[in-house]
Amino acid sequence: MVQAINVSKIFGDVVAVADVSFSIGPGVTALLGPNGAGKSTLFRMLCGLTPPSRGQVAILGSDARHDREVRGRIGLVGQEEGLFDRLSARRFVEIAAATHGMVDPARVAAEVLAEVEIDPDDPKPVGAYSKGMRQRVKVATGLVNDPDVLVLDEPLAGLDPVQRRRMITLFHRLGDEGRCVLVSSHVLDEVARIGSRVLVIAQGRLTAAGDYRALRNMMDDRPHRIRLLVDNPRALAARLIAGGTAMAVRVEGESVVADTLDVDRFGRSVAPLARDAGVRLREVVPLDDDLESVFRYLVERR
Amino acid sequence: MTGVVVPRRERHPVGVVATFVITYRVFLRQIVTRSRLVALGVLGGLVILVGWAVGVSGPTTKHPEPLTRGVDLTINLGLTVVVPVVALVFAAGVLGDAREDGTLVYLWLRPLRRWPLALGAYFSALTVIAPLTIIPVVVSAALIDNSSDLVVAALLASAVAVVGYTGLFVLLGTLLRRSIVWGLAYIIIWEDIASGLGRVAARLSIRGYAGSVLTDQTGVVVDSFDLSRSWGIIVPLVVAVVAVALTSLRLDRVDVA
Numbered sequence: 001m002v003q004a005i006n007v008s009k010i011f012g013d014v015v016a017v018a019d020v021s022f023s024i025g026p027g028v029t030a031l032l033g034p035n036g037a038g039k040s041t042l043f044r045m046l047c048g049l050t051p052p053s054r055g056q057v058a059i060l061g062s063d064a065r066h067d068r069e070v071r072g073r074i075g076l077v078g079q080e081e082g083l084f085d086r087l088s089a090r091r092f093v094e095i096a097a098a099t100h101g102m103v104d105p106a107r108v109a110a111e112v113l114a115e116v117e118i119d120p121d122d123p124k125p126v127g128a129y130s131k132g133m134r135q136r137v138k139v140a141t142g143l144v145n146d147p148d149v150l151v152l153d154e155p156l157a158g159l160d161p162v163q164r165r166r167m168i169t170l171f172h173r174l175g176d177e178g179r180c181v182l183v184s185s186h187v188l189d190e191v192a193r194i195g196s197r198v199l200v201i202a203q204g205r206l207t208a209a210g211d212y213r214a215l216r217n218m219m220d221d222r223p224h225r226i227r228l229l230v231d232n233p234r235a236l237a238a239r240l241i242a243g244g245t246a247m248a249v250r251v252e253g254e255s256v257v258a259d260t261l262d263v264d265r266f267g268r269s270v271a272p273l274a275r276d277a278g279v280r281l282r283e284v285v286p287l288d289d290d291l292e293s294v295f296r297y298l299v300e301r302r
Numbered sequence: 303m304t305g306v307v308v309p310r311r312e313r314h315p316v317g318v319v320a321t322f323v324i325t326y327r328v329f330l331r332q333i334v335t336r337s338r339l340v341a342l343g344v345l346g347g348l349v350i351l352v353g354w355a356v357g358v359s360g361p362t363t364k365h366p367e368p369l370t371r372g373v374d375l376t377i378n379l380g381l382t383v384v385v386p387v388v389a390l391v392f393a394a395g396v397l398g399d400a401r402e403d404g405t406l407v408y409l410w411l412r413p414l415r416r417w418p419l420a421l422g423a424y425f426s427a428l429t430v431i432a433p434l435t436i437i438p439v440v441v442s443a444a445l446i447d448n449s450s451d452l453v454v455a456a457l458l459a460s461a462v463a464v465v466g467y468t469g470l471f472v473l474l475g476t477l478l479r480r481s482i483v484w485g486l487a488y489i490i491i492w493e494d495i496a497s498g499l500g501r502v503a504a505r506l507s508i509r510g511y512a513g514s515v516l517t518d519q520t521g522v523v524v525d526s527f528d529l530s531r532s533w534g535i536i537v538p539l540v541v542a543v544v545a546v547a548l549t550s551l552r553l554d555r556v557d558v559a
Contacts, residue, residue: 047411049558049559050558068415069413071411071412072412072413076407076411078404078559080407080559081404082403082404082405083405084328084331084408095324098320099316099321099324099408099409099412099414100412100413101313101315101316101320102311102312103311141408145311146311
């Protein structure tokens with residue numbers, strides 16, 4: 001549904017996006033990258049707001065910059081703060097619905113505002129809203145046209161934890177309905193909750209794409225770190241080293257922290273080793289099987 | 303990914319008239335701010351005050367007749383300052399401000415044709431600019447000489463200037479950032495100084511054509527402004543049409559924040 005082929009964007013001497021290619025289908029995909037990595041520029045190119053300097057972008061097989069029909073099937077929640085500040089939320093979203101040709105824009109506006117938990121009858125202008133409320137109004141404008149592709153640039157910024165959770169639930173529901181939902185964030189724990197499918201971008205380059213747990217397993221040159229909670233850590237540590245199951249171990253209180261390059265073999269061996277050593281194994285916890293580790297590795301190479 | 307079939311909301315293509323009406327209303331609402339209205343309303347009030355002061359001052363050696371004093375003031379204050387400056391502030395802001403503050407995306411990323419959007423922007427600016435400029439210029443002229451010739455001439459000339467300048471500055475707002483600064487430079491250097499220096503320069507300025515309408519209607523001779531009334535009306539109209547067309551093309555190519 002969304003495709004980028006060797007896309008680059010250059011502003012003067014600055015390469016904002018460099019030779020990025022990917023293709024994504026229905027469901028929720030998170031675009032992860034630090035601030036200034038090129039996420040917003042990539043989104044702007046996908047939606048046709050700015051043309052790529054090189055390469056091609058396509059949404060639903062077409063370039064939104066030149067295809068009016070495709071523009072009607074996109075919902076964009078941009079990062080910019082600007083809204084029609086003197087309008088009420090209902091009027092603002094109603095205009096969005098009218099410009100998409102929705103039948104009965106007032107009803108559609110009320111429905112999508114209710115979806116993001118904004119009172120459609122609130123007469124206050126959106127200029128008087130808090131950042132979180134403005135953010136939700138922006139999401140509502142992105143939903144008015146029942147988009148096939150929904151592009152959200154840092155949509156959780158300014159939301160409180162409860163609103164974030166509800167918004168993420170909404171994204172998942174939209175993804176389950178067969179829409180392509182592309183969400184950017186620089187906050188790792190947000191991305192981990194948004195979806196396991198990630199595109200990682202750093203310094204304008206796409207450094208990885210796929211399920212982040214699968215990405216972690218592909219990092220063969222980096223040992224996996226696992227914590228084992230046991231009643232006799234020294235005994236188990238000795239067995240792990242002697243058997244070559246772990247390349248390094250550290251004893252921390254009642255835990256053994258082990259590094260291994262072959263996590264599958266480690267998983268198969270650790271229980272028999274503990275049994276043979278007479279050690280009671282209480283808990284096995286992977287320490288770097290989270291998105292942060294993947295991100296740190298991909299972006300910072302550490 | 304398994305897709306759940308969800309009924310989609312009904313929609314229809316957005317027609318040209320609907321696009322025009324929506325964008326006209328949105329832009330009109332956006333450009334009319336209290337501070338702009340007050341500042342430019344004060345400017346209009348000053349023009350009326352100057353007209354009254356000149357009217358009660360009586361003849362001068364340079365302008366013994368009220369009619370020539372009225373033409374002089376209309377050209378040098380109305381057509382040189384009031385109309386272009388007010389037109390610049392509102393017309394350059396209509397799409398320029400939307401581009402700068404990021405709200406253009408709410409109309410740009412839509413299944414809308416560009417030309418009715420450009421037309422909506424143009425007419426929203428015209429709706430504000432026309433009363434803020436034409437009324438003070440005409441009242442000021444009437445305070446100097448209430449003969450129907452000068453009043454009609456001031457009305458026609460300022461209307462022609464409003465039509466031309468509005469088109470030009472709406473386009474400018476989509477072409478350049480800091481369009482107010484560039485627009486002021488254009489008004490001072492070209493429309494004010496250059497157009498008064500010769501016939502060719504006058505024919506390349508809106509003021510030259512509006513001034514010609516004024517002189518043709520009143521019969522007062524002013525160097526450089528010697529075109530017929532028809533040309534004085536037609537050329538600014540053509541400028542406005544071409545400017546809206548170019549604005550529409552520009553909207554297709556513009557980078558949206």
